[in-house]
Amino acid sequence: MTGPSKAGVLRGKAWVFGDDIDTDRILPGAWLHLTDPAEIASHCLEGVDPDFAGSAKPGDFIVAGKNFGCGSSREPATFSIKALGIGAVIARSFARIFLRNAIGIGLPVIVAPGVADEVSPGDELEVDLTAGRVSNLTTGVVHQGQEFPEFMRRIVAEGGIIPYAQRRVTERAQKRLLDHSREDRT
Amino acid sequence: MSAPMTATEKILAAHAGLDHVTPGQFVNAQVDLLLANDATAGKVIAQFQHIGADRVFDPERIVLVFDHYTPSNNIASATVCRQVREFAREAGGIDVVEVGKGGIEHCVLPERGLVLPGDLIVGQDSHTCTYGGLGAFATAVGVTDTAATMALGEIWLMVPETIRFELEGQVDPWTVGKDLILHTIGRIGVDGALYKAMEFAGSAVSDLSIDSRLSLCNMGIEAGAKNAMIPPDSTTEEYLRDRAGREYDNVLSEPDARYAALHRWDVTGLRPQVAQPFLPSNVTSIDEVDPVAIDQAVVGSCTNGRLEDLAQAAEILREHTVAQGTRLIVIPGSQEVYLEATRLGYIEIFVKAGGAVSTPTCGPCFGGHMGILAEDEVAVSTTNRNFVGRMGHPRSRVYLSNAAVAAASAVAGYLCAPEEVLS
Ligand code: SF4
Numbered sequence: 001m002t003g004p005s006k007a008g009v010l011r012g013k014a015w016v017f018g019d020d021i022d023t024d025r026i027l028p029g030a031w032l033h034l035t036d037p038a039e040i041a042s043h044c045l046e047g048v049d050p051d052f053a054g055s056a057k058p059g060d061f062i063v064a065g066k067n068f069g070c071g072s073s074r075e076p077a078t079f080s081i082k083a084l085g086i087g088a089v090i091a092r093s094f095a096r097i098f099l100r101n102a103i104g105i106g107l108p109v110i111v112a113p114g115v116a117d118e119v120s121p122g123d124e125l126e127v128d129l130t131a132g133r134v135s136n137l138t139t140g141v142v143h144q145g146q147e148f149p150e151f152m153r154r155i156v157a158e159g160g161i162i163p164y165a166q167r168r169v170t171e172r173a174q175k176r177l178l179d180h181s182r183e184d185r186t
Numbered sequence: 187m188s189a190p191m192t193a194t195e196k197i198l199a200a201h202a203g204l205d206h207v208t209p210g211q212f213v214n215a216q217v218d219l220l221l222a223n224d225a226t227a228g229k230v231i232a233q234f235q236h237i238g239a240d241r242v243f244d245p246e247r248i249v250l251v252f253d254h255y256t257p258s259n260n261i262a263s264a265t266v267c268r269q270v271r272e273f274a275r276e277a278g279g280i281d282v283v284e285v286g287k288g289g290i291e292h293c294v295l296p297e298r299g300l301v302l303p304g305d306l307i308v309g310q311d312s313h314t315c316t317y318g319g320l321g322a323f324a325t326a327v328g329v330t331d332t333a334a335t336m337a338l339g340e341i342w343l344m345v346p347e348t349i350r351f352e353l354e355g356q357v358d359p360w361t362v363g364k365d366l367i368l369h370t371i372g373r374i375g376v377d378g379a380l381y382k383a384m385e386f387a388g389s390a391v392s393d394l395s396i397d398s399r400l401s402l403c404n405m406g407i408e409a410g411a412k413n414a415m416i417p418p419d420s421t422t423e424e425y426l427r428d429r430a431g432r433e434y435d436n437v438l439s440e441p442d443a444r445y446a447a448l449h450r451w452d453v454t455g456l457r458p459q460v461a462q463p464f465l466p467s468n469v470t471s472i473d474e475v476d477p478v479a480i481d482q483a484v485v486g487s488c489t490n491g492r493l494e495d496l497a498q499a500a501e502i503l504r505e506h507t508v509a510q511g512t513r514l515i516v517i518p519g520s521q522e523v524y525l526e527a528t529r530l531g532y533i534e535i536f537v538k539a540g541g542a543v544s545t546p547t548c549g550p551c552f553g554g555h556m557g558i559l560a561e562d563e564v565a566v567s568t569t570n571r572n573f574v575g576r577m578g579h580p581r582s583r584v585y586l587s588n589a590a591v592a593a594a595s596a597v598a599g600y601l602c603a604p605e606e607v608l609s
Contacts (some may be wrong), residue, residue, distance in 0.1 A: 067475055165337050
């Protein structure tokens with residue numbers, strides 16, 4: 001039994017978007033200079049639905065068709081979704097750089113081809129991030145998302161690319177120190 | 187014996203210290219060059235400081251280019267540039283391509299011989315794939331990945347499958363690399379090469395100038411590709427003769443390499459192509475598109491701001507002026523292009539024709555500055571994206587084309603083929 005309180009299981013409302021939602025529509029170029037997370041979040045998906053950022057609640061989900069996040073590599077677009085508190089983005093497929101950015105900053109993403117067809121705007125979803133499972137509580141239909149390769153899951157488990165790089169940098173510094181002290185002794 | 191590899195696979199294997207890789211495999215690859223620009227470098231630096239590394243992996247393998255809001259269009263972007271300069275100095279002399287010394291990143295780096303065949307290039311800009319036009323593996327990542335790469339000098343990558351496009355035949359005289367890639371995206375769609383490498387070959391591709399090859403690979407991302415690649419040949423060698431500052435390796439696909447798909451298209455007589463709003467895949471031939479009235483024509487960007495493009499525009503504008511009610515903005519992609527276009531008399535032609543010529547910058551391409559569109563305005567532009575709101579108001583519309591079509595449309599005041607103006 002998975003209860004709503006289980007770790008990695010989220011509940012929220014679905015916001016449904018179509019195919020090929022590009023990053024210019026997720027966060028228009030005019031806002032790229034912003035640095036305040038709340039301000040960035042307030043423009044999230046403005047190019048598709050200007051009311052979305054003001055209406056979505058933390059923990060809600062974005063459900064999209066194919067190629068979500070195509071176009072520019074702008075990470076602030078990915079970040080605007082995270083900053084708004086969206087629980088996960090569930091799409092038929094993601095554009096490559098968007099997916100990479102999401103993994104890098106720790107925004108949960110699920111590739112689940114059937115979800116966009118079945119879920120309607122406003123449906124109540126329960127999403128098990130660990131299992132990659134999306135349950136539509138409104139219709140009772142359960143979708144299984146694709147599993148990410150081990151390599152990616154390890155980076156996500158470490159908390160994104162920053163902790164991963166921190167660990168690698170520390171390892172290197174330690175190795176340098178060690179090599180150094182070896183040289184000193186000879 | 188292990189399976190023959192594509193050029194992309196060979197470059198990834200070489201940079202990961204492996205004899206062989208296969209699609210789907212994850213590798214940690216060393217990067218030859220890392221790049222960011224004024225729209226992204228400030229955020230990269232912040233994340234880099236977050237990591238807490240005491241140094242960048244190699245200051246000589248990092249290039250930071252000011253191009254997006256350059257010369258700075260407001261205090262916020264001026265402040266970012268100042269931070270970037272300081273960071274670059276303290277990091278031990280990272281190359282900063284300053285206002286007046288460079289131009290748009292994807293025009294400048296090839297010109298300076300900083301991106302070479304066989305290289306592995308990573309950039310915090312989606313059009314980093316441009317450098318495949320010289321036979322490099324070049325791909326884009328976001329801010330955080332760039333920061334991690336800046337610290338580590340290596341990056342995790344999944345080896346992509348390669349799709350090969352063999353384009354054969356002699357195209358129309360007005361057709362350039364831009365038209366071949368628009369045609370390709372029109373056929374396969376904006377996710378037609380998602381996560382994949384695109385490899386272009388065939389007589390129509392080997393006939394292309396380097397300007398056109400860079401332009402073609404530039405828009406690989408518009409089909410969702412991880413990278414785009416044209417095998418280096420004698421044209422590449424010629425281009426690099428006086429530019430390359432170091433040794434390089436012409437990496438070619440092996441004859442029996444495995445491809446995810448192989449497209450053999452006859453493009454004989456292919457006419458200039460136009461991508462209508464709001465996707466780069468919404469492509470029609472210039473002869474079939476409606477003659478919509480246009481408010482603005484733009485010649486420039488990392489797609490078509492090179493000399494070949496300005497030459498196309500100059501040929502049209504030599505004897506003509508921009509139509510009443512229409513504006514033309516011409517932006518050379520780099521100082522080198524600007525200077526050469528000045529020498530050749532193109533700049534004078536543009537000014538006399540009633541065009542506004544700008545210093546090299548990304549400008550209106552992404553709605554930054556220098557020609558933002560108002561509500562309901564229509565532009566024809568040599569840039570690479572016609573998404574909703576890309577060049578300004580969400581209700582403005584952008585048609586993508588080559589420079590000849592953009593210049594001809596500026597003269598006519600509506601979207602049209604070059605011949606319509608010249609005859
Ligand atoms: S010219 Fe346009 S597409 Fe190219 S780097 Fe600049 S903003 Fe990006």
